Amino acid sequence: EIVLTQSPATLSLSPGERATLSCRASQSVSSLLAWYQQKPGQAPRLLIYDASYRATGIPARFGGSGSGTDFTLIISSLEPEDSAVYYCQHRSNSIAFGQGTRLDIK
Amino acid sequence: QVHLVQSGAEVKKPGASVKVSCKTSGYTFTTYHMHWVRQAPGQGPEWMGMINPNGGSTKYAQSLQGRVTMTSDTSTSTVYMDLSSLRSEDTAVYYCARVALYSSSWGLGALDFWGQGTMVTVSS
Numbered sequence: 001e002i003v004l005t006q007s008p009a010t011l012s013l014s015p016g017e018r019a020t021l022s023c024r025a026s027q028s029v030s031s032l033l034a035w036y037q038q039k040p041g042q043a044p045r046l047l048i049y050d051a052s053y054r055a056t057g058i059p060a061r062f063g064g065s066g067s068g069t070d071f072t073l074i075i076s077s078l079e080p081e082d083s084a085v086y087y088c089q090h091r092s093n094s095i096a097f098g099q100g101t102r103l104d105i106k
Numbered sequence: 107q108v109h110l111v112q113s114g115a116e117v118k119k120p121g122a123s124v125k126v127s128c129k130t131s132g133y134t135f136t137t138y139h140m141h142w143v144r145q146a147p148g149q150g151p152e153w154m155g156m157i158n159p160n161g162g163s164t165k166y167a168q169s170l171q172g173r174v175t176m177t178s179d180t181s182t183s184t185v186y187m188d189l190s191s192l193r194s195e196d197t198a199v200y201y202c203a204r205v206a207l208y209s210s211s212w213g214l215g216a217l218d219f220w221g222q223g224t225m226v227t228v229s230s
């Protein structure tokens with residue numbers, strides 16, 4: 001079973017700043033990794049698939065990189081509406097999610 | 107446009123079963139695997155399994171094997187998730203989510219459309 005570990009658990013930044021979120025897999029998942037944004041009371045929203053491709057309608061300030069075991073989600077210039085919990089998910093031999101990073105925009 | 111509409115909240119006693127439905131529209135039902143994901147309060151999402159509506163084949167998370175059953179009805183474009191022998195740890199919001207064909211293989215993939223969620227509470 002592949003385990004995804006996200007860091008940091010919480011991130012507090014200001015509007016306009018750059019956010020860097022990390023996701024590490026316990027073994028290689030190649031580029032089979034997605035990122036989601038979840039706001040309170042809502043379902044997760046797909047942001048990035050296959051490590052670096054933005055899903056339909058996702059703003060260009062969201063970017064993903066990485067392969068193998070180490071992945072990064074970068075939000076280049078934070079907007080207040082980016083406050084949310086972000087999850088990574090692999091689809092290597094099954095599906096699993098990380099435990100999430102809470103991003104607060106102060 | 108794609109819509110996934112789930113059934114309403116449920117309250118069950120320990121040991122009972124629950125069946126959640128997910129009615130789809132706006133796309134060809136049999137083309138896309140459907141997944142079920144649950145999320146306990148304050149926790150990350152947990153993948154439960156998937157069903158291929160084209161034939162009904164399933165793959166379940168090992169942790170739920172023997173307790174979960176996923177079915178589909180092509181006449182109504184609806185998928186169902188049945189969870190038995192409920193315990194308090196099963197209290198969660200349950201989501202159906204469609205696989206993204208552009209990011210999938212063998213039905214496993216990113217999930218691009220989600221239902222609104224169904225709260226299932228297990229309490230005596």
